[in-house]
Amino acid sequence: MFSANQTFEAERKDTVRNAEATGVFCWQLATYPLREAVNITAEQTPYGVDEFERAGLEKVWSTCLKTPVPMVKESPVRFECEYYTTIRLPGNPPMGTVDVVIGKVIGIHISDAVLTDGRIDMSKTQPIARCGYFEYARITENFEMIIPGNKATLLGLEGSVKEHKALNDSEKINDDDESRPS
Structure with missing residues (x-):
């Protein structure tokens, strides 16, 4: 932008x-x-x-x-x-x-x-x-503040593509497990 x-x-x-x-x-x-x-x-x-x-x-x-x-x-x-x-x-x-x-x-x-x-x-x-x-x-100095709450809702803000992919992959596995007939 x-x-x-x-x-x-x-x-x-x-x-x-x-x-x-x-x-x-x-x-x-x-x-x-x-x-x-x-x-x-x-x-x-x-x-x-x-x-x-x-x-x-x-x-x-x-x-x-x-x-x-x-x-x-x-x-x-x-x-x-x-x-x-x-x-x-x-x-x-x-x-x-x-x-x-x-x-x-x-x-x-x-x-x-x-x-x-x-x-x-x-x-x-x-x-x-x-x-x-x-x-x-x-801007010559910065500080970090992490938003309180569920870590999953913060995904992407920390800048880790690796963590984002891992969470998405684990959610896909869980979704697949839930869609299987018992």
């Missing part, structure tokens, strides 16, 4: 238009080291201007999508996505209208440099977040 403010002329930005037209898009983690490039690519430029070139970013191409899409090579986390839908959040023209683009992740690229014990280490990625106005935040 990503969001993009519409232009002053109430038009969709290039990334939104391209995702809707091609049915694919890529998302990359915005990080503190990339902050200046992130800011440059937010500028409203005429359709077709190469934002990678303007921001001095190197392209690497998607490998899982039906239509190849450029990704930011310098970003440590990149997702290849199939487009699902766009939600338009209305604002007070001429500003404030935002397109939220939602997709299904079908390919993930993570730099080994940001992994600790096989998991993404947020302190190594230094993600940035838009807070409003012209303010951003850099």
